[in-house]
């Protein structure tokens with residue numbers, strides 16, 4: 001247990017945060033400081049099982065020895081080179097990503113938003129560079145692609161658009177998982193189709209089997225590029241290095257970020273040679289892109305996560321979560337559906353349970369809600385089975401308490 005003094009210190013920090021940070025988030029009133037594996041500790045000393053992983057970011061959990069080693073190794077080296085010069089970690093990371101995926105070339109940046117912005121621009125530029133007048137992009141309802149004007153316009157959730165209109169023109173949104181709707185939406189001016197293999201922020205929506213493959217086929221027939229946003233599903237999250245590799249689907253462009261660098265900001269836009277060729281000198285850039293520390297961290301993450309035994313373990317843990325959440329759906333009327341794959345799961349509730357996240361935290365587990373009715377379970381990929389078990393038990397107790405209070 002934590003002392004009253006530590007609690008006071010934390011309360012003062014929260015108060016300061018509320019005064020000085022913009023109020024565009026609704027953070028829980030705790031300040032996290034330390035962690036080990038899938039357990040984090042706040043500044044007042046309270047421990048929590050982390051079932052959020054900073055929204056699918058802390059892939060190696062907390063306090064991982066490889067992470068520490070990278071930080072130490074890079075401490076005396078240049079922290080930034082700009083893109084006027086090369087740096088070794090960026091070269092190494094690009095090589096590793098091309099070895100592990102369909103991609104021939106990698107554009108490096110800082111976030112999922114930025115990776116998608118680059119993908120959007122690249123899709124248009126590719127067609128323009130061939131003298132083709134294709135500029136339209138088809139995206140899906142319920143999708144999430146980021147918050148810059150381009151990525152926001154791709155995002156198929158009107159609530160995020162409110163007050164920021166007009167959106168970037170040339171984007172249409174169709175129902176997710178509906179191949180007939182995609183067929184109908186493709187026109188001779190379609191440049192690209194943007195899809196998440198599983199919609200993350202849309203509520204962990206898993207499309208019908210064969211959806212990605214059918215989308216690939218339609219894009220081939222109609223001359224549109226297939227862009228997969230794997231910012232949330234990539235880098236092992238679903239038990240495959242890329243979620244699309246499970247289906248054997250090869251996109252033209254694919255984006256990564258979130259778990260790529262274990263918590264350091266790094267995004268990547270992956271592309272086939274023919275498509276990437278549109279990025280000629282001066283066409284696109286990012287000052288911080290290819291940061292050596294972030295890229296060295298990503299190389300360590302890839303070493304750890306891409307091992308077949310690791311990916312298999314993620315799939316097995318995913319089966320455990322799926323079984324547990326499905327059991328709750330049979331047992332509790334307020335649990336409606338469990339969806340997910342690997343270590344990315346959503347539990348749909350029949351109604352909002354406003355006190356759930358607080359109830360969970362009071363029982364020593366961090367979870368979060370997507371929208372009002374989907375509980376996300378996306379722990380660090382290195383979570384131990386006993387940690388996961390304890391976290392889920394606490395979550396179950398929190399759910400029944402929150403349902404009782406609702």
Ligand SMILES: *Cc1c(COP(=O)(O)O)cnc(C)c1O
Pocket residue numbers: 110111112113114116144145146147196200201229230231232233257258
């Ligand atoms: C989180 C997310 C983004 C945005 O990433 P940021 O790093 O927050 O810019 C884009 N696409 C998907 C699928 C995401 O889950």
